[in-house]
Amino acid sequence: xxxxxxxxxxxxxxxxxxxxxxxxxxxxxxxxxxxxxxxxxxxxxxxxxxxxxxxxxxxxxxxxxxxxxxxxxxxxxxxxxxxxxxxxxxxxxxxxxxxxxxxxxxxxxxxxxxxxxxxxxxxxxxxxxxxxxxxxxxxxxxxxxxxxxxxxxxxxxxxxxxxxxxxxxxxxxxxxxxxxxxxxxxxxxxxxxxxxxxxxxxxxx
Numbered sequence: 001x002x003x004x005x006x007x008x009x010x011x012x013x014x015x016x017x018x019x020x021x022x023x024x025x026x027x028x029x030x031x032x033x034x035x036x037x038x039x040x041x042x043x044x045x046x047x048x049x050x051x052x053x054x055x056x057x058x059x060x061x062x063x064x065x066x067x068x069x070x071x072x073x074x075x076x077x078x079x080x081x082x083x084x085x086x087x088x089x090x091x092x093x094x095x096x097x098x099x100x101x102x103x104x105x106x107x108x109x110x111x112x113x114x115x116x117x118x119x120x121x122x123x124x125x126x127x128x129x130x131x132x133x134x135x136x137x138x139x140x141x142x143x144x145x146x147x148x149x150x151x152x153x154x155x156x157x158x159x160x161x162x163x164x165x166x167x168x169x170x171x172x173x174x175x176x177x178x179x180x181x182x183x184x185x186x187x188x189x190x191x192x193x194x195x196x197x198x199x200x201x202x203x204x205x
Contacts, residue, residue: 009075012067016159019064026057065167068159069174076178077151085147085157094142101139108132130169137168152178 030053071078108131111117117128147154152175156164164171 005075006078009071009078010080012071012075013078013080013159016064016068016071017161019060019067020161020163023058023061023064030057065160065164068156068164069171071159072152072156072171072174073177073181076155076182078155079147079151080158083147083158084161085145085154098139098142101135101142105132105136105139108135130166133169134166138165141165152182 108128112125112128112132117125120128141153145153155178156171156175
């Protein structure tokens with residue numbers, strides 16, 4: 001990517017991270033405030049005030065998630081300057097955390113075909129399927145993830161602080177498109193990096 005694309009991608013990642021952090025912070029503080037209001041002046045919450053507040057609180061996070069779909073596809077493999085996942089997980093935590101997630105996924109697979117899930121609503125079935133896929137993907141990711149080799153996945157995790165894992169079913173089309181376009185962008189990135197290196201080499205000589 002050229003400098004303009006890098007600047008745009010960095011700006012979008014800041015928006016995505018800011019939206020997620022804002023919603024999480026407001027949700028945390030809002031819960032404390034609501035608890036105090038219920039104890040002191042409970043009548044203030046009458047009239048469906050909470051139902052109005054919830055969409056407002058989570059709207060920035062929803063917009064950020066939607067924006068991350070575009071960023072992953074438009075700028076595949078982009079890694080921000082301030083990164084969270086900078087290397088492979090340590091072997092011991094990787095074994096226990098990854099193995100635990102895979103075990104939970106194995107537990108959920110027969111649960112998907114149980115009578116309880118079959119008789120549940122469509123939304124509950126989707127949630128159960130999403131949890132199964134999230135645990136399976138999370139387990140595989142923890143065991144095999146290397147940010148330098150898996151640039152597209154690393155980009156998605158960096159943008160969403162890893163919160164994309166529970167929503168991995170929604171991100172599958174975006175990841176497929178990003179992986180298809182990322183190899184075609186590598187020669188361009190290598191060419192740009194070579195052009196940047198050439199003046200330095202000339203100066204050194």
